[in-house]
Amino acid sequence: MKQLLIASTSTIHGSGYLDYLLDDLNVFFKNCQTILFIPYARPGGISHDAYTQKAQEAFQKINKNVIGIHEFESAADAINQAEGIFTGGGNTFVLLSQLYKNNCIEALKNAIHSGTPYLGTSAGSNICGLTINTTNDMPIVYPPSFKALAFVPFNINPHYLDPIPNTKHMGETRETRIKEFHAYNTFPVIGLREGSWLEVKGKTITLKGTLEARIFEYEKEPYEIKSDTTLQHLK
Amino acid sequence: MKQLLIASTSTIHGSGYLDYLLDDLNVFFKNCQTILFIPYARPGGISHDAYTQKAQEAFQKINKNVIGIHEFESAADAINQAEGIFTGGGNTFVLLSQLYKNNCIEALKNAIHSGTPYLGTSAGSNICGLTINTTNDMPIVYPPSFKALAFVPFNINPHYLDPIPNTKHMGETRETRIKEFHAYNTFPVIGLREGSWLEVKGKTITLKGTLEARIFEYEKEPYEIKSDTTLQHLK
Numbered sequence: 055m056k057q058l059l060i061a062s063t064s065t066i067h068g069s070g071y072l073d074y075l076l077d078d079l080n081v082f083f084k085n086c087q088t089i090l091f092i093p094y095a096r097p098g099g100i101s102h103d104a105y106t107q108k109a110q111e112a113f114q115k116i117n118k119n120v121i122g123i124h125e126f127e128s129a130a131d132a133i134n135q136a137e138g139i140f141t142g143g144g145n146t147f148v149l150l151s152q153l154y155k156n157n158c159i160e161a162l163k164n165a166i167h168s169g170t171p172y173l174g175t176s177a178g179s180n181i182c183g184l185t186i187n188t189t190n191d192m193p194i195v196y197p198p199s200f201k202a203l204a205f206v207p208f209n210i211n212p213h214y215l216d217p218i219p220n221t222k223h224m225g226e227t228r229e230t231r232i233k234e235f236h237a238y239n240t241f242p243v244i245g246l247r248e249g250s251w252l253e254v255k256g257k258t259i260t261l262k263g264t265l266e267a268r269i270f271e272y273e274k275e276p277y278e279i280k281s282d283t284t285l286q287h288l289k
Numbered sequence: 290m291k292q293l294l295i296a297s298t299s300t301i302h303g304s305g306y307l308d309y310l311l312d313d314l315n316v317f318f319k320n321c322q323t324i325l326f327i328p329y330a331r332p333g334g335i336s337h338d339a340y341t342q343k344a345q346e347a348f349q350k351i352n353k354n355v356i357g358i359h360e361f362e363s364a365a366d367a368i369n370q371a372e373g374i375f376t377g378g379g380n381t382f383v384l385l386s387q388l389y390k391n392n393c394i395e396a397l398k399n400a401i402h403s404g405t406p407y408l409g410t411s412a413g414s415n416i417c418g419l420t421i422n423t424t425n426d427m428p429i430v431y432p433p434s435f436k437a438l439a440f441v442p443f444n445i446n447p448h449y450l451d452p453i454p455n456t457k458h459m460g461e462t463r464e465t466r467i468k469e470f471h472a473y474n475t476f477p478v479i480g481l482r483e484g485s486w487l488e489v490k491g492k493t494i495t496l497k498g499t500l501e502a503r504i505f506e507y508e509k510e511p512y513e514i515k516s517d518t519t520l521q522h523l524k
Contacts, residue, residue: 068457096472097461098465145469186428189428193421193428199431223448226332226426230333231429234383234429235427236334238383
């Protein structure tokens with residue numbers, strides 16, 4: 055049975071890395087002693103080692119070990135053998151490029167469909183959608199494709215941000231950007247606010263956390279859904 | 290002699306489309322009766338016709354005609370024959386994809402290097418850099434390459450935004466994103482604030498408008514430059 059926890063962000067304002075999720079992660083990874091960490095997204099350009107250490111420090115609080123995928127000779131083998139997987143945030147283009155380069159795409163699909171629990175935050179959540187067409191990240195590298203892992207039948211927009219009232223900045227709002235996406239694509243987009251996550255258990259997809267999420271469907275007005283709403287009907 | 294006006298934005302807060310630039314555009318396009326408009330970036334997903342009409346209304350104020358590139362059978366021929374060219378903002382990925390698809394890349398390079406005056410705003414400015422790796426736009430379509438027109442020897446980040454003080458949002462600041470860019474690329478990036486533009490005359494590139502711009506060079510601390518600073522030494 056597929057088991058995923060797809061979070062908008064690793065960190066909410068005023069608390070430490072993964073802190074707000076640790077109670078849930080303790081349950082989610084209950085059968086895992088060691089978590090395979092995928093640090094490819096390199097937030098701020100930090101090294102794989104430094105990023106893995108950050109994940110280790112968080113998971114130590116719930117007595118889990120963390121090992122970086124870059125420490126293995128074969129990334130695909132590391133995924134095949136993992137008890138549980140965590141892909142951290144950073145740059146989605148860098149992350150997806152590395153996943154293609156290191157032959158991780160099929161390995162991740164096989165592992166997750168076989169039931170290996172998967173945690174994603176931010177960029178690590180973006181890649182759980184159909185494509186990375188709705189990432190907020192800067193396209194600092196050119197990946198071989200925008201196609202992602204398709205663990206959910208829609209796209210994700212993490213760090214979803216409501217329009218800022220009275221701003222003088224003329225850049226597009228997030229809603230305008232997703233509207234532009236729907237000029238070229240028809241699948242739904244889930245705007246996940248910081249502090250929200252999707253829980254996937256087999257075929258059931260449920261919004262978790264205290265906040266509402268914003269749903270963008272092709273040729274429909276965007277709308278809000280409450281926590282505990284299920285989403286597997288979207289397509 | 291190359292002549293470009295590469296603007297951060299089409300519109301500054303509280304004024305109409307292109308209004309803040311019209312006096313300069315009257316001089317810049319003094320030898321042009323008709324401007325070829327490239328509406329491919331389709332802001333908010335609007336049609337080529339609707340977008341071209343918006344540009345027409347602005348240029349009517351300085352007694353110039355505007356014709357949309359989509360009204361020609363051959364986009365490349367339209368560029369070859371143009372007296373002046375304006376590429377409007379919107380989505381940089383959509384814009385660049387259409388330029389490749391319609392064989393406009395070489396045509397634009399030839400025209401601009403032959404002296405056809407070119408105005409770009411936002412996405413239309415992004416493509417004047419070496420690549421579109423530093424666009425702020427959502428990657429709603431997959432272009433055949435991120436390589437752009439290279440009219441200036443660096444990249445442009447339009448709508449440059451300073452970090453917002455006391456924000457609780459955990460998404461990356463613009464400066465963090467450009468820092469990540471420099472983990473994978475070595476060429477400079479010019480953060481152009483809304484209301485600033487670059488004036489290119491032959492080999493000379495000058496910052497214009499009243500604001501400072503922020504310069505990001507590989508392995509250097511970012512720094513500010515004042516209006517009227519020249520930039521052709523950057524590489």
